[in-house]
Amino acid sequence: MKKDKNQLILPFLLNLFFTVFEFLGGLYTNSIALISDSIHDIGDSISIGISLVLENKSKKKADYNYTYGYRRFSLLGGLISSIVLIMGSIVIIYEAIPRIIHPEAVLSSELIWFSVLGVAVNLFAALRAKKGKSINQKIISLHLFEDALGWIALLIGAILMNLFQIYWIDPILSIIFTLYILTHVYKNLSQIIRVFMEVAPKNPTVQIIESALSHLKDLDNVHHVHIWTLDGENPLLTLHAVVAKDTTKERLSMLKKEIHHELKHLGILHATIEFEYFGEECVAQDCDDIFDDVETSHHHHHH
Numbered sequence: 001m002k003k004d005k006n007q008l009i010l011p012f013l014l015n016l017f018f019t020v021f022e023f024l025g026g027l028y029t030n031s032i033a034l035i036s037d038s039i040h041d042i043g044d045s046i047s048i049g050i051s052l053v054l055e056n057k058s059k060k061k062a063d064y065n066y067t068y069g070y071r072r073f074s075l076l077g078g079l080i081s082s083i084v085l086i087m088g089s090i091v092i093i094y095e096a097i098p099r100i101i102h103p104e105a106v107l108s109s110e111l112i113w114f115s116v117l118g119v120a121v122n123l124f125a126a127l128r129a130k131k132g133k134s135i136n137q138k139i140i141s142l143h144l145f146e147d148a149l150g151w152i153a154l155l156i157g158a159i160l161m162n163l164f165q166i167y168w169i170d171p172i173l174s175i176i177f178t179l180y181i182l183t184h185v186y187k188n189l190s191q192i193i194r195v196f197m198e199v200a201p202k203n204p205t206v207q208i209i210e211s212a213l214s215h216l217k218d219l220d221n222v223h224h225v226h227i228w229t230l231d232g233e234n235p236l237l238t239l240h241a242v243v244a245k246d247t248t249k250e251r252l253s254m255l256k257k258e259i260h261h262e263l264k265h266l267g268i269l270h271a272t273i274e275f276e277y278f279g280e281e282c283v284a285q286d287c288d289d290i291f292d293d294v295e296t297s298h299h300h301h302h303h
Contacts, residue, residue, distance in 0.1 A: 012052055014125040015144065016045045018118065025114045029107040033157075033170055034114070036095035037150055046084065051077035058231070071231040075192055082189045085142065089178045089185075092150070096171035103167035108158050115155035122148035142184055149177040191232060198228040201235050204266040209237070212262045218243055218255055220278055227268075237263065237271040240284070245277045 019041040026034030054077035062069040126144035157170030200206065206225050213222055224240040241259065243252065256273060263271050276282060 009052065010125065010128055012045065012048045014121055015041060015048055015147070018121065018147070019045055021114075022118070025111075029111045029114065030104070031106045031111055031154075032095065032099060032104065033154060033174060034111075036092065037147075037154075039091060041147065048081070051081050053077075054080075068230055068236070071234070072195075075195055075231050078188065079192050079196075082185050082192065085146065085185055086182065089146070089182055092178050093175055096174050099171040100168050105165070105167060106158075106161065108162035111158040112155065112162065115151050115158050118151035119148060119155060122151055142181060142188070146178070146181040149181065150174060153177050195229055195232045200227045201229050204235070204268070209239075209263070209266065209268075212266060213241075213259060216255065216258055216262070218247055218251060219259070220244065224274075224282065224284055234270070235268050237268050238274075239271070240274045240276055240282060242276050242278055242280075245279065247277070 019038050022034050022038035022041060026032070026036075026038060054073045058070050058072070058074035058077075060066075060070040122144055126141050126148050153173035153176075154170060157167075157173055160169045161167050204212075204227075206227060209225060209227070210222060213219060220242040222239050222241050224238075226238045227235055229235045241255075243255065247255070252275060256275075259273055260271060263269075
């Protein structure tokens with residue numbers, strides 16, 4: 001936990017420092033691109049700060065209010081960061097277009113040195129944040145990579161402006177890099193929405209789970225299978241398992257261990273199993289209503 005926290009605190013402090021650095025640099029060099037990007041970085045700093053708080057909160061253990069724990073708070077941080085990143089990117093594009101139509105001269109020599117330092121620090125912060133495994137930390141890493149790419153674009157533009165006085169190069173490169181980042185934000189945002197909507201994880205699927213359990217002795221079938229995830233990383237599962245009427249208590253206990261063992265190999269560490277004897281009516285209210293129109297075998301119902 002402490003390691004994950006450090007991976008977010010350092011990028012947060014660096015990003016906050018560079019917000020001030022960019023704004024002052026923009027005033028000094030007369031670079032509207034730098035000033036507008038500093039506004040974008042203010043949004044980044046706020047979102048990373050929020051994400052830092054939520055990332056730590058997500059480590060809290062389950063209680064009576066959040067019986068599954070606080071892991072989804074990490075995902076909420078990723079959602080906020082994605083929204084801020086999209087809004088910031090729109091601002092960058094909005095500010096860049098007028099500079100293409102009406103280029104303005106800047107102090108290109110000074111801008112080169114600003115850009116070199118900006119590239120070095122932002123790449124370091126982005127690579128640091130990238131070490132995190134959660135969706136939230138990956139999105140924060142994208143925030144910082146966007147900043148690093150913006151500085152690279154600014155460095156290239158500053159060099160070209162210094163050599164050839166073609167001041168429209170900088171905003172064009174900024175737009176290209178921003179659009180590239182937005183494609184990655186779209187992928188992460190799609191994944192977050194899937195988790196919030198409790199769409200079944202892509203792996204393992206219900207079919208894979210059924211196949212893994214189908215060979216277990218004394219297990220007739222499984223149905224009413226529900227699989228979802230709180231944070232996009234750890235799947236949760238509930239299912240009904242049908243056994244023969246003459247299954248003993250000892251065999252039932254052993255079968256439960258075997259099912260959990262198979263599920264563990266599929267990456268499912270939290271599973272709730274309800275046993276039913278063959279011919280017994282399923283007590284779940286919606287047991288016979290789920291996917292009645294889907295052709296299934298062994299009376300399987302998926303969700």
